[in-house]
Amino acid sequence: MSPGKRIIICGGGAIGAATAYFLSRRGAEPIVIERHEVAGSASGKSGGFLALDWCRGSPLDRLARRSFALHAELADTLGNPWGYRRLDTYGGYAVENGEARGPGERPWLSEAVTLTGRLGSPQTTAIVEPRAFTKGLMAAAEKHGGALRHGTAVDLMRDKDGVRGVVLEDGEVVEGDAVVIAMGPWSILATRWLPLPAVYGYKGHSLIFRTGEAIAAEALFLEYQETSGEVLTPEIFPRADGTTWVCAVSSTEPLPVDPAQVSPDEGAHDRLEAMCRTISPALATAPITARQACFRPVTDDGLPLIGAVPGVDGAFVATGHSVWGMLNAPATGEAMAELILDGAAQHLDLRPFAPGRLRAFDPARLRRA
Template sequence: MRVLICGGGVIGASLAYFLARRGAEVLVVERTGLACAASGKSGGFLALDWCEGTPLDGLARASFALHAELAGTLGGEAWGYRRLDTYGGYGGAGHDAGEPALPWLSRRVSVSRRLGTARSTAQVDPAAFTAAMMHAAQSHGAGLHLGQVTGMVREEGAAEVRGIVVDGEVVTGDAVVVAMGPWSILATPWLPLPGVFGLKGHSLLFATGADVPAQALFLEYEEPDGEVLTPELFPRRDGTTYVCAISSEPPLPLDPVDVAPDPGAIERLEAMCRALSPVLARAPVVARQACYRPVTRDGLPLIGRVPGLDNAYVATGHSVWGILNAPATGQAMADLILDGVSRTIDLAQFDPARLRPFDPTRLQLGSTR
């Protein structure tokens, strides 16, 4: 079976790996660059049981286990996989905790609880993980093509898609998967899909060397103007420390290369980082970036067959847990496409048919190209 995957983010690359490992012929078509969007600019934090009590629990637990298994079998040091301790705390410009709670933090931060241990929390470098999944897929024969998907090939009223249009050329396949993150909304004129929307987040990457131990941190931090930000700090195995905060909802640019930080957001994030840690205060910044989480109307991903079609599928809308949930999504989708049923995850709760299709005449993107 020849499967065409639209989008080379963590979801497309993970699906490519699980399909190719089972012997399918796979082609990933990526518009801009592998992991060029959220899959390359996210935190890469993984948690075993933080989705407990929600429909995501099974997917998250299966993914957490698969991350460990993939790291063991494919060499996870290449993508910075490691277990780590995780803490929660609070602070602010006017806060004085006395002694620093952890040696790398300033007195402006208090650590109030342990949120996870090496048993329950872990991390990857998301860009390297996505690249490794694609590379592993390629070693099983998958292909990666740089090009823009601009349409689907389907006869009027037919229940089957014959292929996709890539930069004006028809590429045929037996099955098609939309995995374009927030840009999956661009597929709504071609397929009856629910809406997927983009929620923007900003982040910085500091070169901290060996000065920050394997301790992830989730904070509530009061700014001098009284606004409370919720920064997440993830020291990585490669000697960098990732910090994200400040969400916003500007329109999604049509082209992923046009995603840029909001005016002033990076400066604000940088000032906060320098206040909450002397290590960050002296560390060079190696990346200043923004990206969009793909979110759906009910907050759950779309994983399954496109309603009314026999061989078109969608895998997107993973919101804040796309890096965590990519492996089990890829494995379950591969089973669904090749066997007609997922053996590992009950996909009924993520069925795209639960939400009404988006009306494509309402498409409004922050288009610049």
């Protein structure tokens, strides 16, 4: 397929926006269809933590390494409005004690926290503000000939040769030469239109604090034991914009059909706030600017689906990136652009991510749910 083609991308998360960006840089005309808002789901609420080599030994390793390099390039090329920065990363543990005490190993940590080792250096770990990153890639795609459409994809239009467009909820058809399903966990709904494997949503809760200069540029991965004995695994990421993002408390609550309807589990944010008060006097006093919940997309074997949908000409999928969707968005977008326009990815071997490796999900199970 040559440049100049119109490619319809369902979903304006990091994966859809990155795919649109790389297609637009190749002279194609990507059109992103977004039901709720660009970066309105996990791609705007996640940690935005990036690691060069944390996927070593797994089929994700090359994807992650290529993506880590592309993140630096993109920040450079596009002026870095998303606060990309390299940072140190540490691991440790903490035990709930009911109140903040301090100081501990760092002025901003309480003595409840023990750091046990360095997990990454500025050469191997970095961070972005995910909403600004996703919106920034979408804006860059629009600047290079891409377009954003607000609408809900409900079906595909086909002719005898394959997929030729996307049908929106209001009946309008957006025509194109190919379609990419990039609806994150909502990609499960596309099993009604295409033979695709299951994609599930796994929910996580997070808080954003306005911490200013109080917290050093160090990411933390902790194990935190609550008084009840339950263990949480908080991640604490200070960002370049003076905010600090903290997540923990996951759940298997069902995914609402409408992305705008995602809401937190009862008590989850209270638990997170109590934990933050224990581990950091700086967090205990900082204003909270957002209380969030979102779903990351996961597959049955833990690997993303990146490739052509078997047996359906013009249909592609890019989803299921689980905990590494922000890291792996750039290399996924680049590979999708190459696959769609050239027939094969140049920088990556996409075989481990081929959608046909897993059995297609039976959409009748959706209707029963």
